[in-house]
Amino acid sequence: DARVTQTPRHKVTEMGQEVTMRCQPILGHNTVFWYRQTMMQGLELLAYFRNRAPLDDSGMPKDRFSAEMPDATLATLKIQPSEPRDSAVYFCASGSGGTSGTNNEQFFGPGTRLTVL
Amino acid sequence: AQKVTQAQTEISVVEKEDVTLDCVYETRDTTYYLFWYKQPPSGELVFLIRRNSFDEQNEISGRYSWNFQKSTSSFNFTITASQVVDSAVYFCALSGHNAGNMLTFGGGTRLMVKP
Numbered sequence: 001d002a003r004v005t006q007t008p009r010h011k012v013t014e015m016g017q018e019v020t021m022r023c024q025p026i027l028g029h030n031t032v033f034w035y036r037q038t039m040m041q042g043l044e045l046l047a048y049f050r051n052r053a054p055l056d057d058s059g060m061p062k063d064r065f066s067a068e069m070p071d072a073t074l075a076t077l078k079i080q081p082s083e084p085r086d087s088a089v090y091f092c093a094s095g096s097g098g099t100s101g102t103n104n105e106q107f108f109g110p111g112t113r114l115t116v117l
Numbered sequence: 118a119q120k121v122t123q124a125q126t127e128i129s130v131v132e133k134e135d136v137t138l139d140c141v142y143e144t145r146d147t148t149y150y151l152f153w154y155k156q157p158p159s160g161e162l163v164f165l166i167r168r169n170s171f172d173e174q175n176e177i178s179g180r181y182s183w184n185f186q187k188s189t190s191s192f193n194f195t196i197t198a199s200q201v202v203d204s205a206v207y208f209c210a211l212s213g214h215n216a217g218n219m220l221t222f223g224g225g226t227r228l229m230v231k232p
Contacts, residue, residue, distance in 0.1 A: 031218045043208065043222040056219065091162065095218050105152060106220060108162035 002026045004109035006092050012115045018080040021112045023092030024073055032075045033106060034060075034067055035091040043091075049075065082116045089113050119144045121211050121223035129229045130199055138194040138226045140209030146170075148214035151185065151192045156225070157205040168192065199230045 005024045013019055025032050034046040047057040047067035057067060064086075066078045079086055093106035120143040130136045142151065153165040166176065168185050176183045180197045196203055206227045210220040 033219070042224050045219060048219055050218075089160065093162075104218065105164045105167045106218065107164060108154075110161050113160075 002107075004092055004094050004107055006090075006109035006112050008112055009110060010113045010115075012117065013082055014117050015083055016081045017116075018078065019082050019086075019114060019116075021077045021090055021092075021114070023075040023077075023094075023109055025075065025092070025094030026107055027073070029094035029096050029107075031095045031106075032069060033093040033095075034075070034077050035093065035108075036088045037091060037111070038088045046077070046090075079114075082114075084116045087114055087116050119146075119211050119213055119221040121209050121221055123207075123209055123223035123226050125226045126224065127227045127229070129231065131231050132201060133198050134230075135195060135197050136199050136228065136230075138196075138207050138209075138228065140192045140194065140223060142190050142192065142209070142211045144211060144213050146213035150212045150214075152210040152212070152220065153183065153192075153194050154208045154210065154222075155205045156208065162208070165194075196228075199228075201230050201232055204228060204230045 004026055007022045011019060030051050032049040036044050036046055044059055046060040048055045049069050052069040052072060064079055069075045089111045091111045092109045095106040096104050122141045124139055128136060149170045151168045155163045155165055166183055173185050173187055182195045184193045206225045208225045209223040212220050
């Protein structure tokens, strides 16, 4: 049963600390997404990779957030320095397609619940 | 620009009632894809269905059914004979063909099914 995995599941940190979240997409999927979910803003897209190349990160605060895919089995989202307003659940999702073909569904990981004190 | 509106923020029903969750979308793409996801209290997002814009056939899967009406830009979701386990937040989402696989989510509808 293929699933997207995310670590850590929970993270509590203090303001100013660096936070790194990791995601392992489903094997064979060529697209990876990072979303942030808050009560106020709902689900927001932060970054989007296709074939490991970043395609869209317009939703991400560039001064403190960075997203990378060092290889096809690992995506990372880093916040440095973290702030209390970054407290949210961060989801990673993976999917296939997205070129001139069908836009297939995305499968979501369990999320990382981040609390910045 | 793409937009998804779920006007019902919260719905409460009693078990065995039928319930319909509304979804209205906006897009300039002529080819697009619509999705529904379920987020139970445990927090994960579970994929339910994907529908292409060129396929207006309604779909039924067990107690779930979806009504896609291009003329009104709506993709509504009905749960028949609701159960307590259906309690969750349900999200409608849209992906335009030219947007790659990027999803635009609605604000979600919280469904509470009481015993």
